[in-house]
Amino acid sequence: MVEDARFEDGGEQPVALKALDGDDLQVISALVQDAVFPITEMTWDRTKRRFAVLLNRFRWEDRGRKGAPERVQSVLVFEDAMAVASQGIDQTDRDMVLSLLALEWAPGEDGTGRITLVLAGDGAVAVEVEALEVTLKDVTRPYIAPSGKAPDHPE
Template sequence: MTEDARFEDAGNQPLNLGAMDPEDLQVLSALAQDSVTTVADVAWEKRHHRLALLINRLRREDGVHVSPPERVRSLLVVENVLKVSAQGVNPGEKDTVLSLLSVKFEPGEEGAGFVELTFAGDGALRAEVEALELRLKDVTRPYTAVSGQVPDHGA
């Protein structure tokens, strides 16, 4: 019998996770929450059916916030994308900073559906997908967050 992986198993290793179902996506969304990126770091690769974001992810692997907080550059990739639409995100404004709040899946027929990336300030990207498949992969070593702060959502 196999056992699910635990955060402790990874130690200080970079994340490399996939999400192929809504339960996996909840974990990926929680790890990507409060990531920041710019519009310039969002790419819709129509030919490859891929939406890719280069994000600065807030590290939460240990289940507690590290002090000072750390970030790591990560790739958040949505596969099997047929179409992308945006609300409150202007592709021409490359310097606009986006703060990711959540990644959700709205199922459709036969495994298809929509992946919705919601950003602070009413921005959103919606990717129509043939099937749910996302990846989150760290691509740099962690670094101290420039702000020295953990986002506060007014709990």
């Protein structure tokens, strides 16, 4: 009998996930909630049709364990990116640090669609894609969150 993977099976392993549909993207969205990144860490390669962000991701999967809250640097990559646009972001402020709240998927025709990076402070980045293919991969060892606290979202 084959068992489903359990949350605990991840242990201290780095995250390496791929989203190919809206349900998969919701999982990645939950893991990147409250990630922070300098505006300079967003890159769109038009020739390779790839949009990428180097994030400092809060390790939500580690919340039940003892010890200080941790972050890890992760790369979030959007393949088949046809266009990228932003709203509510001052592109000239190279010192700006953005906070990612969620990833939203709006399907279009024939597999195309728009992935929106919803940012704190009413900012957003929209990535028009030919097909949904997003990867999230941890690229450093976890480190203690500088604030020493987990992000808080009052209801």
